[in-house]
Amino acid sequence: MKHSRLTRVLALVMMAVLALCVLAGCAPAAATTDGASAGSGMGSMIFMLVAMIAVFYFFLIRPENKKKKQAQQMRDNLAVGDTITTIGGIMGKVVSVKDNSIVIETSEDRVRLHLTKWSISSVGKQTEEPR
Numbered sequence: 001m002k003h004s005r006l007t008r009v010l011a012l013v014m015m016a017v018l019a020l021c022v023l024a025g026c027a028p029a030a031a032t033t034d035g036a037s038a039g040s041g042m043g044s045m046i047f048m049l050v051a052m053i054a055v056f057y058f059f060l061i062r063p064e065n066k067k068k069k070q071a072q073q074m075r076d077n078l079a080v081g082d083t084i085t086t087i088g089g090i091m092g093k094v095v096s097v098k099d100n101s102i103v104i105e106t107s108e109d110r111v112r113l114h115l116t117k118w119s120i121s122s123v124g125k126q127t128e129e130p131r
Contacts, residue, residue, distance in 0.1 A: 013055050017048065075117045078102060087121045 078084070082094045084104060092104030092113065101116050 013052070013059065016055055017052055074123055075120055078117070078120070078123065082123050083125055084120050085122045086115060086119045088119070 078094055078097050080094055080097060083091065084094060084102075085091050090104075090106060090113065092106040094102055095105050095112060096103045101114060102120070104113050104115060105111065106113060
């Protein structure tokens with residue numbers, strides 16, 4: 001069975017949380033009878049919450065922002081003559097570039113399409129199907 005990337009990341013996060021819980025020795029407050037021990041349980045719980053937020057940031061949020069920045073940079077650097085592929089699978093050569101749109105030719109018949117820049121998936125010849 002093939003798992004999605006998000007499922008694998010969430011499983012990794014849950015394993016990290018479990019490992020941190022074991023290492024920190026966090027136990028439920030009801031299991032302790034000493035008042036001082038209950039306070040340290042709350043500290044380890046806060047530590048676990050901060051650790052979970054950090055893991056989510058480094059494994060989910062940060063890589064996604066990096067991908068968005070790279071895609072925007074790729075779209076901003078388009079030039080006349082580049083071969084592009086849209087998110088719909090249309091391939092063509094860039095004929096003109098404006099602020100938020102481009103015009104491409106898709107075939108030898110010189111069929112021209114006006115597209116917005118956000119619809120561009122990749123620049124260059126597409127040799128294989130993306131994963």
